[in-house]
Amino acid sequence: MSTTTTRSIPFFAPDLFDADRDALLEAVHATGTATAQKFILGERTERLEHALRDRLAASDVVACSSGTSALTLILAAMEIGPGDEVVVPAFGCAPLASTVIGCGARPVFADVDPAALTMDPDAAEAAVTANTRALMPAHVFSVMADMPRFRDLATRRGLRLVEDSALAQGGTLGGRPAGLWGDAGVYSFVQVKTFGMPGEGGVVITGDTELATRVRMLRNHGQDGVHRFLHHRVGSTSRFDEVMAGFQLYRLDGLDARLARRAEISTYYSTRFAPLAEAGITAPPVGGDGRCHYVYTLLAERRDELRAHLAAHGVDTHVYYPRTLPAQPAFAPHAPPGAHWPNAESAARRNISLPLYPHLDDGQVEHIADTVCAFADSADRRRTDR
Ligand SMILES: Cc1ncc(COP(=O)(O)O)c(C=O)c1O
Numbered sequence: 149m150s151t152t153t154t155r156s157i158p159f160f161a162p163d164l165f166d167a168d169r170d171a172l173l174e175a176v177h178a179t180g181t182a183t184a185q186k187f188i189l190g191e192r193t194e195r196l197e198h199a200l201r202d203r204l205a206a207s208d209v210v211a212c213s214s215g216t217s218a219l220t221l222i223l224a225a226m227e228i229g230p231g232d233e234v235v236v237p238a239f240g241c242a243p244l245a246s247t248v249i250g251c252g253a254r255p256v257f258a259d260v261d262p263a264a265l266t267m268d269p270d271a272a273e274a275a276v277t278a279n280t281r282a283l284m285p286a287h288v289f290s291v292m293a294d295m296p297r298f299r300d301l302a303t304r305r306g307l308r309l310v311e312d313s314a315l316a317q318g319g320t321l322g323g324r325p326a327g328l329w330g331d332a333g334v335y336s337f338v339q340v341k342t343f344g345m346p347g348e349g350g351v352v353i354t355g356d357t358e359l360a361t362r363v364r365m366l367r368n369h370g371q372d373g374v375h376r377f378l379h380h381r382v383g384s385t386s387r388f389d390e391v392m393a394g395f396q397l398y399r400l401d402g403l404d405a406r407l408a409r410r411a412e413i414s415t416y417y418s419t420r421f422a423p424l425a426e427a428g429i430t431a432p433p434v435g436g437d438g439r440c441h442y443v444y445t446l447l448a449e450r451r452d453e454l455r456a457h458l459a460a461h462g463v464d465t466h467v468y469y470p471r472t473l474p475a476q477p478a479f480a481p482h483a484p485p486g487a488h489w490p491n492a493e494s495a496a497r498r499n500i501s502l503p504l505y506p507h508l509d510d511g512q513v514e515h516i517a518d519t520v521c522a523f524a525d526s527a528d529r530r531r532t533d534r
Contacts, residue, residue: 156462157512161505164339165346168399172346175394189368192393197351199400204325206353208360211388212367215314215336215350216243221386222332222352223251223282225362226308232281234310237267238472239492240286244312245479248284255482256280257474259489263430265445265499266293268491273301280305286312289445289468289501290414292321292438295329302331314350317342318407319440326440327353332363337396340505342410342442343403347392409506410441413513417444417502420517427524429454443468444504446520451500454523458502461519466501 165172175192184190193211201209212218228234230252236244238257248255258271267285283302285293295311302309311330313319319326327333332354337345352363362381365372370383414432421431428449432439445468448454455465472492474483502516 157464157503157508157516159464159466159501159503160340161503161507163507164344164505168395171398172391172395175391175398179390179394187390188387190390190393192390192397193388196388196393196396196400199397200351200353203400204328204353206328207355207357208353210352210354210360210363210367211393212350212352212363212386213388214348214386215334215338215341216247217367217384217386218314218334218336218350218352219243219247219284219310219312220250220384221363221366222310222334222354222359223247223253224366225359226282226310226331228253228281228308231279233277233279234282234284235267235272235275235280236284236473237286237288237492238474238489239265239469239495240288240312240473241314241469242473242476242478243314244284244286245473245476245482249479249482253281254279255473255479257472257483257487257489257492259491260288260495261294262491262494264291264294265289265495266291267298269294269297269301272298273305276301276305276307280307282308282310284310284312286314287316287319287326287440289315289443290432290439290441292316292319292326292440294438295321295324299329313353315341315442316440318403318410319438321438328355331356332359337392340442342407342440343396343399345392345396345399347389349388349392349396406506407441410504411435411439413504413506413508414439414441414444416513417504417517420521421446424521424524427527429520429524441504443501445499445501447495447498448500449498450527451498454520455500457523458516458519461515463516463519464503467499468501469499470496472496 232253265288309330311333313326313333314336316326317335337349366383367386370379370381418434430447
């Protein structure tokens with residue numbers, strides 16, 4: 149990589165869509181002036197669903213209003229409700245627990261793998277009871293969950309497999325795209341995701357056509373899309389915005405190039421950080437199967453000091469999930485009192501994420517890596533001086 153200038157580097161880039169401003173304005177104009185006057189679930193949404201379905205070779209893709217609502221729709225379509233349990237990771241984003249609680253079921257928290265930070269299949273199996281209806285593993289930051297083992301576990305125990313692939317669009321494991329490992333998977337299009345957009349949105353991906361039909365109904369008040377005001381099921385409002393669909397159709401062309409640039413940056417980081425384990429900094433592996441490149445996360449023993457060091461050198465960072473899910477006030481009442489999830493707790497204490505977006509230039513990427521390595525060097529020197 150060649151070195152260019154470095155300024156202060158934000159974690160959340162403020163200019164994610166600057167290059168696409170004209171396309172966004174055109175999508176607003178085209179939608180607003182079309183005779184159909186459809187602002188949700190119109191022909192652009194349908195074209196986007198088809199384009200994503202063709203890219204994935206999935207049997208159906210159903211666009212909805214967010215990644216969270218995609219999970220909710222799947223759980224509702226599976227008729228998971230009161231008395232049921234869903235096994236979810238103890239470390240991850242709030243929707244893993246809130247969507248389960250929202251449908252009246254109980255989230256059962258399983259510990260995560262200490263390096264991958266994804267749900268540990270052995271811990272998940274130990275959490276299965278006679279009430280368990282589904283497993284809901286999530287891909288985390290830049291590593292996919294061990295989906296072959298979850299598929300096997302779901303099949304052996306007769307459980308549904310919901311794949312929270314909200315952040316993993318573009319990742320593959322064993323040649324199979326993220327989102328296609330579960331009975332159903334999801335993508336989120338919230339702005340920072342790999343196919344993010346300036347608004348809320350998401351999709352359900354499934355090879356189960358019956359499930360897809362139910363999800364389609366549930367996203368629009370239980371209607372079947374043919375007969376208006378005929379409500380087959382108790383649904384909700386979880387529909388996709390036509391302006392955003394037009395914008396995403398335009399953005400789809402550049403997605404592979406943006407994913408490739410994310411992978412390049414992520415590989416560079418991992419190559420530079422591989423030797424830092426001695427200094428208490430653990431990085432995701434270099435390349436390999438089952439990687440996705442949403443967020444680049446290190447585990448650092450002296451996380452807060454590293455964060456301050458990076459900030460002092462103009463690098464903004466982010467701590468995703470400073471608490472485990474069962475330690476959140478909202479979810480603690482749903483967890484067994486006094487229980488512990490040691491790997492999740494350690495991840496919450498140590499995780500720190502570095503900037504990773506396609507338009508970071510090489511000089512910025514080098515500066516970030518140099519700054520992390522300099523911190524590790526000073527830690528090494530302090531240790532040997534002692
Ligand atoms: C793993 C995971 N699941 C679910 C979601 C929810 O997606 P959304 O923010 O689109 O509701 C997110 C994103 O924030 C996520 O990272």
